[in-house]
Amino acid sequence: MDITQPPLARSGRPAGRIAVILREPFRALTWHRFAYIVLALPVGVLCIPLALLGGQAGRIQRALAQRLLGVRVEAPERNGPLTLVHAVISAPLNLVAAMFSGLFWFVVAINLGYPLRPDNDTSDSWGGPTMAGAWAVHAAGGLGFLLVAPWVIKGFTTLQGRLVRGFLGADRRGLLKTTSLALTVAALCCLLSIPLIHQAQG
Numbered sequence: 278m279d280i281t282q283p284p285l286a287r288s289g290r291p292a293g294r295i296a297v298i299l300r301e302p303f304r305a306l307t308w309h310r311f312a313y314i315v316l317a318l319p320v321g322v323l324c325i326p327l328a329l330l331g332g333q334a335g336r337i338q339r340a341l342a343q344r345l346l347g348v349r350v351e352a353p354e355r356n357g358p359l360t361l362v363h364a365v366i367s368a369p370l371n372l373v374a375a376m377f378s379g380l381f382w383f384v385v386a387i388n389l390g391y392p393l394r395p396d397n398d399t400s401d402s403w404g405g406p407t408m409a410g411a412w413a414v415h416a417a418g419g420l421g422f423l424l425v426a427p428w429v430i431k432g433f434t435t436l437q438g439r440l441v442r443g444f445l446g447a448d449r450r451g452l453l454k455t456t457s458l459a460l461t462v463a464a465l466c467c468l469l470s471i472p473l474i475h476q477a478q479g
Contacts, residue, residue, distance in 0.1 A: 301427040310427075310434045313345035314378050317437060318371040321364050328361035335360040335445045348438040350446035363444030367437065370459045373466035374433035381426035388419030436462060 301307055320341055324334035335352065338360075342348040387394060391412045436459050443452035 298424060302423050304427075307427040307430065309345045310430045311378060311382075313341065313434055313437070314371075314374045314430060316341060316345070317367070318375050321367055321371050324364040325361065325368075328364055334364060338363065338441060339445050342438055342441045346434055346438050348441055350442050352445070353447040359444045363440060366444070366456060366459070367440050369463035369467075370433070370436060370440070373463050373470070374430075374437065376470065377466055378426070378430050378433065381422055381429055384422045385419045385426065388415040388422070391415040391419075433462075 320337065324338060327337070328334040339350050339352065342350065392408060436455065439451075439455045440459055443449055443455055
């Protein structure tokens, strides 16, 4: 069974859907997905030379996806160069997935922990000038990111899982579409990161 799909679709009632959204940041599956995102980039990079040397790159990638995402892919009789192609093609998506997922959790942490920040000058801060007001406003933003982060992570890991199935499994259906979508998402995220980098430097 593919555990990458949360039970949101089975929660037909609005109250059920809201409960799923509120529960999602605290589910083990969310953190399994995040762990996959964190590990996918270094493991994928290491698999490039391993694939060139004819090693077990495909087996390693399939095992990682199965362990953390529940994506079970039956190994094909011959995978050939597709193992290397997967390691290269998935690298941009793995990079932006790690960057943006980490950014979301970072925003959650710095906003919920606003009083602990060294730059928490409330005189010109949103919700200021009192610490209680500033913390309330920042915490509200942090809670918003807390609720959104699991779905951003789910989107990335869904694409990553599809790349694993297509390149490292026996079923190639929709592989070109999935690859195009993954590269498009990676390119758009890179464009979105440019103003974030400039803001951080400023």
